[in-house]
Amino acid sequence: MPTRTLNGTKVWQRRDRATQFRIWLGWLIGTAVFLYCWRIISENTEWEFVQDAHIQALDMASRMVPPRWSYTPTILRPLWDTINIATLGTVCAVAIATPVAFLAARNTTPSLLVARPLALMIVVSSRSINSLIWALMLVLIMGPGVVAGIVAITLRSIGFVGKLLYEAIEEIDERQVEAIIATGASRPQVLLYGIVPQILPAFAGISVYRWDINIRESTVLGLVGAGGIGLELQASVNILAWNQVTLIFIAILGSVVLSEWVSAKIRHAII
């Protein structure tokens, strides 16, 4: 117990001197790093624009209400496109990610030296690039439109679905697989009757979870030209039509809340 002597009597202390010193050092370094970051930001900021931010905010708020309800028919089609981007993207991603996951899982991979590292590389590179950056690249390659959005969502989701799925495959009960092997089943039969039934709930849960995230992400893909409601958002922001922006926000919020509800319901039913 760390103590300190005060006027000849021992007094309890929470930490000993070395720990206390380390903690102070940590705070010192943290503060220094923060101040350094802040200085860089401060140098690159036009403070005159920041000073009248409250005026801008009030002005923007006054332009945002009331929402321009007559704009609703225009955003219905982009909203449908957004949902399609998310759903079709998730379907394609799941279709590609499933074999990748089987190649990446330690207990199902055909070769630990070639197939597994290759599959893990696909997973990692897909996960570390944001879907907006994927979309930026794909718009440049394939031209603007819904297809670029679908492919962007697909490429981004492969890593996510693949990673969670291969972790699920690695956690299966090996005894069930052994039991199927003992009946003299062939390799595809072992897969179908020993492994697939065990990972099916996880598979459905992961797919629905990713679909929910994809709805969220596909609402903004249009900002870089990859279709959906983001296109309308970009257009409305560019012409400073803030009352249209409000309506788009309401639509985005509605679809996000709805997809979250659907996904929670389905996952609840599975588990």
Next chain:
Amino acid sequence: MTGEARISRRWKKAPFIQNPRLRWAIYIGAAVYLVLAIASVEVNWTRIVDGIPRGIKFVGAFFTPDFVSRWDDIYEGFVESLSITGASTVLGLLISIPIGLGAARNISPLPVYLVCRSIIAVSRAFQEIIIAILFVAMFGFGPFAGVMTLSFTTIGFISKLLAEDIEDVDKEQVEAIRATGSSWLQLMNYAIQPQVAPRLVGLAMYRLDINFRESAIIGIVGAGGIGATLTTAFDRYEFESAAAILLIIIVIVMGAEYASGYVRNKLT
């Protein structure tokens, strides 16, 4: 049932969805939706075919990335992105701790709880990039809007998880400190803080990782950082520079993920 009949009935795998009506409704619904959805996607095949050589060129650029010719822009972009990450994580953390305390039902009164929970809900409702659009309109172009954006979204993330953590603390320790006649501040410092601090550090590390990923894209709408440099490189069709930027992003993201995973493993 006679033995013969039992043998002649083939065993069938149990379907994943038990209720046959629900099962067929889902199958048919999914099929109809897919047909409608695929039919409504307009594919410009000539444009895509035109894009194939460009795509190949772009993939090739990843093997010959050009770090040199735009190095000054790239360096500045990354310094700005990392500064945004650091500053916004610290600011967001400072604001989210009181809000997290307020949003924990076991230590705060109902009015405070409701206010803090609604702040969290607002912050979590929209994606970073949408908040960035609003903040760029308010604060002007530049990294300050980026810092504000990421601080704001950090609040929703950390406060929510911190509040859930505080709600799960061991009540006996709280009671023990309270029995010594401690003030509210002492109660927080000696009963709550030691129980949630390791997880809070873990959350902060995790959020630092997320904030870097996001700081790389909010530049697309003008909120500073490497995103602006990346968009410029794409707009000028400088695939080699773009590939260099992406490679650096991947390296930093993987490094950050590894570091934050390491710290979180150490703590728990």
